[in-house]
Amino acid sequence: MTDYVSGRTLQRAELARRTSCNLETIRYYEKTGMMPDPPRTASGYRIYDDSHISRLRFILRARELGFSVEQIRGLLTLVDDGTQTCAEVKDRTEQHLADVRAKIVDLQRIEKVLAETAAQCSGKDVPECPVLEALTSELP
Secondary structure (H helix, E strand, C coil), rough: CCCCCCCCCCHHHHHHHHHCHHHHHHHHHHHHHCCCCEEEECCCCCCHHHHHHHHHHHHHHHHHHHCCCCHHHHHHHHHHHCCCCCCHHHHHHHHHHHHHHHHHHHHHHHHHHHHHHHHHCCCCCCCCHHHHHHCCCCCC
């Protein structure tokens, strides 16, 4: 492989190994434009460098934190355009945080209903089942 940018290059399999990311996921991020098209060797192999590792880790960490693909794309656009401000990134993060908190409240409500329903279930080999009855009724 030829040296470029940082002097270190690697193929997609090595990028996947170093970031603990599935090869198909890397292909998806390339296909959707979240990962830039890497340069190729004379023989046609894609070659990646430290900038690709950093970008992929950014994407993966954002996904771990629950950001959607569109939200990540928006953050990457800010970074790529050099137009990001801490205020704008904070605003986007706080919007995401509000969504996460709303999901937590919803999950806590679901957990309460499931716990109460499971506690009513005898677990015996009988046809009546409070869990099935709860599934046919409306949630509080």
